[in-house]
Amino acid sequence: MAIQVVHYLQDGTAAWGVVHGGRIAPLPRTYASTADFVREGMEAAWASTADQATLALNAVTLLSPVTSDRQFICQGINYASHVRESGMDPARIPFNTLFTKAPSSLAPAHTDIVRPSHVRLLDYEVELGLVMRRPLTGPVTVTPDSLHEWLAGVTIVNDISARDVQLPQVQFYKGKSYRSFGPTGPFLLLLTPAEWRRWPDLHMRLHVNGQPRQDAYCGDMIYQPHQTLTELSALHDAHPGDLIATGTPAGCAARAPGKLVMWIMRHLLSDATKWRLFINKGLGNPAYLQPGDTISTSIRTDDGALDLGEQCNRVVAA
Structure with a gap:
């Protein structure tokens, strides 16, 4: 158990x-x-x-059950629903998007999230976190039935993101790495080999001020944990205790404009104008996080057999 x-x-x-x-x-x-x-x-x-x-x-x-001396590795656009809400076609992204986040962004599950003074478009992303058990120091093939050999457990990650830094500057690391931008835990859930087969049944939910924002099953991932570990092993060393955040489903505050607007922005506007319009439109979007907002995040199976606990974070101004 x-x-x-x-x-x-x-x-x-x-x-x-x-x-x-x-x-x-x-x-x-x-x-x-x-x-x-x-x-x-x-x-x-x-x-x-x-x-x-x-x-x-x-x-x-x-x-945080993941200490700040560990690596913080992330997957992006790993749920088709989030790919679509970002204005892209999942069928046209035939690759696994990998990046890193500063370990100094790791924070306890019930800590305040500090919005830097220059950030105006603050977003949330509930994610399943995988915690390494064994070193990955060379190419290996990880199978769905061998996850327990490579992974110690799972935890909740909220990948807080400053969209007005991440997107206009095309810097995922910078826009996602401010201190407190990685609430993790409260639990590191250790699983038996049989329970590792149930990771697709884990149900992710995120609410802001009691309003449901994200609701999806981990089984909707495009690139599954065994595939990611296999690919990662060929290019990047990972060590016991390192954290891999596996992407988020639809429901984020950030939304892509319609196809016509996207075409106009891509072909007729300068980058500076495009991103100025993006930020101005975002300022009118009430889904972005504001000081005083409370985020609650949970991941568990519907039968309660696997329960990663619940995060509760308040947004505060720097």
């Missing part, structure tokens, strides 16, 4: 534990990073029992 691992702060000391019915069973050792936990602590986590749960979950401060 899957287990929920937490990284938490108590009395100024960071520790790891396993959640049993709203209480935490502290692990007997401390681990400085997610890499250390994955390499040295997973066996103890699997052995944890409910009678060891001596600490109330609401009595501690939860930290």
